[in-house]
Amino acid sequence: MDTSAIKVQENRLRKDLLDLAKYGETPGGGLMRPALSDADMEARLWFQERMRQAGLRVREDAAANIIGRLDPTDSTGASKDAPCIAIGSHIDAVPNGGRFDGALGICGGLEAVRAIRESGIPIPVPIELLVLTDEEGAHFAGTFGSRAMFNLLIEDEINRSKGPERPSMALSLQKIGKNPALIREAVRSPSEFRAFLEMHIEQGPVLESMGVPVGIVEGIVCISRYFIHVAGKAGHAGTTPMRLRDDALVKAARIITSVNDAMVAAGPDIVGTIGELNVYPGAFNIIPGGVQMTLEIRSMEESAIQKSAAAVQEIVGSVANARLEPILSKGGVFMDPAIMDAIELSCRERGTPCHRMVSGAGHDAMTFPPLGVPTGMIFIPCVEGRSHCPEEDIRWEDAAAGVQILADTVMRIAQNK
Numbered sequence: 560m561d562t563s564a565i566k567v568q569e570n571r572l573r574k575d576l577l578d579l580a581k582y583g584e585t586p587g588g589g590l591m592r593p594a595l596s597d598a599d600m601e602a603r604l605w606f607q608e609r610m611r612q613a614g615l616r617v618r619e620d621a622a623a624n625i626i627g628r629l630d631p632t633d634s635t636g637a638s639k640d641a642p643c644i645a646i647g648s649h650i651d652a653v654p655n656g657g658r659f660d661g662a663l664g665i666c667g668g669l670e671a672v673r674a675i676r677e678s679g680i681p682i683p684v685p686i687e688l689l690v691l692t693d694e695e696g697a698h699f700a701g702t703f704g705s706r707a708m709f710n711l712l713i714e715d716e717i718n719r720s721k722g723p724e725r726p727s728m729a730l731s732l733q734k735i736g737k738n739p740a741l742i743r744e745a746v747r748s749p750s751e752f753r754a755f756l757e758m759h760i761e762q763g764p765v766l767e768s769m770g771v772p773v774g775i776v777e778g779i780v781c782i783s784r785y786f787i788h789v790a791g792k793a794g795h796a797g798t799t800p801m802r803l804r805d806d807a808l809v810k811a812a813r814i815i816t817s818v819n820d821a822m823v824a825a826g827p828d829i830v831g832t833i834g835e836l837n838v839y840p841g842a843f844n845i846i847p848g849g850v851q852m853t854l855e856i857r858s859m860e861e862s863a864i865q866k867s868a869a870a871v872q873e874i875v876g877s878v879a880n881a882r883l884e885p886i887l888s889k890g891g892v893f894m895d896p897a898i899m900d901a902i903e904l905s906c907r908e909r910g911t912p913c914h915r916m917v918s919g920a921g922h923d924a925m926t927f928p929p930l931g932v933p934t935g936m937i938f939i940p941c942v943e944g945r946s947h948c949p950e951e952d953i954r955w956e957d958a959a960a961g962v963q964i965l966a967d968t969v970m971r972i973a974q975n976k
């Protein structure tokens with residue numbers, strides 16, 4: 560298929576990304592834009608307007624996913640209700656995160672749609688642009704929007720949070736005027752999707768070190784998430800002798816170092832991280848009475864994760880009043896071979912070097928393959944491999960090259976060639 564008439568505009572993409580980065584910006588150049596926070600809500604409104612300006616019909620579902628739809632061109636005779644090719648990513652950010660994680664996928668998706676429309680090439684399938692809610696897990700376990708879309712939420716998930724002072728998704732949905740009891744209205748059939756494509760920064764150093772602007776994702780690691788709960792005895796920090804204490808944080812510290820040692824011993828193809836700690840009640844002068852920590856383990860090999868989880872269970876079980884609570888396991892998926900080939904062909908025709916690789920980061924694209932939706936991901940390099948931090952940066956020419964490949968690939972899949 561000849562895609563040469565599709566011309567992605569780097570300036571337009573850059574302006575969108577820089578405009579979006581103003582929502583939730585911090586003085587250090589990072590972002591505070593957790594899902595459904597005030598900054599996120601402002602960003603979402605701004606982006607919906609940009610979607611409308613690009614000719615998309617925009618709606619929001621019961622899970623606060625933003626769905627923009629472009630009908631097929633009349634002359635193709637294609638049905639408006641035919642399965643769509645969806646492009647999606649997220650607008651929320653990790654705490655003090657960077658400007659491009661998720662943002663590149665939605666702004667890139669928007670630019671791809673604009674460039675496809677402007678090319679005048681008839682579009683033979685509906686195209687959707689999806690902004691999926693709380694990919695980063697500000698409320699609970701992440702990839703909320705894409706899992707809600709396919710009825711994959713775990714039991715009572717919307718009422719749970721990451722600690723007493725953290726909002727549940729139900730509370731946040733209420734705050735923005737949605738009824739959490741209606742969350743199932745967000746559910747769609749996988750058969751509505753002919754393909755799902757996500758473009759993202761690599762979030763690691765591989766592409767930059769190779770000097771290659773486009774990564775073709777072959778698979779996404781399996782991510783297993785847990786809480787570790789540690790109970791101690793709260794008491795006065797001045798009057799209780801050291802030998803008579805049951806300090807939950809001290810016990811948690813032992814668990815943290817032991818889990819880290821176990822993960823190092825597990826080998827180079829698996830990682831484990833305790834990334835969030837809540838100490839209760841949390842004061843100078845109170846012996847910690849409780850700790851809740853998050854743990855995640857990632858590997859392409861699910862059996863390796865199970866082995867490490869068993870080691871963690873042993874560590875946690877050896878500490879008095881500590882408990883490991885599995886939350887969910889997601890990912891461990893492979894991208895569609897035909898879509899990978901379509902991306903590679905698009906790269907070849909544009910003369911854009913590319914490299915096939917596995918993603919150690921999680922993405923909404925993990926949700927689709929187990930449902931039988933052919934899925935593909937395009938990476939571009941990030942400067943020094945940095946991500947999930949304010950230093951996260953890209954080169955604009957790589958971003959434009961990646962979006963060009965995205966747009967070409969969408970049309971290639973649409974034409975089935």
Ligand code: GLV
Pocket residue numbers: 695919920921922
């Ligand atoms: C998403 O950023 C993840 O890998 O957790």
Ligand code: MN
Pocket residue numbers: 653660695947
């Ligand atoms: Mn992220």
Ligand code: MN
Pocket residue numbers: 649660661694759921922
């Ligand atoms: Mn992301």
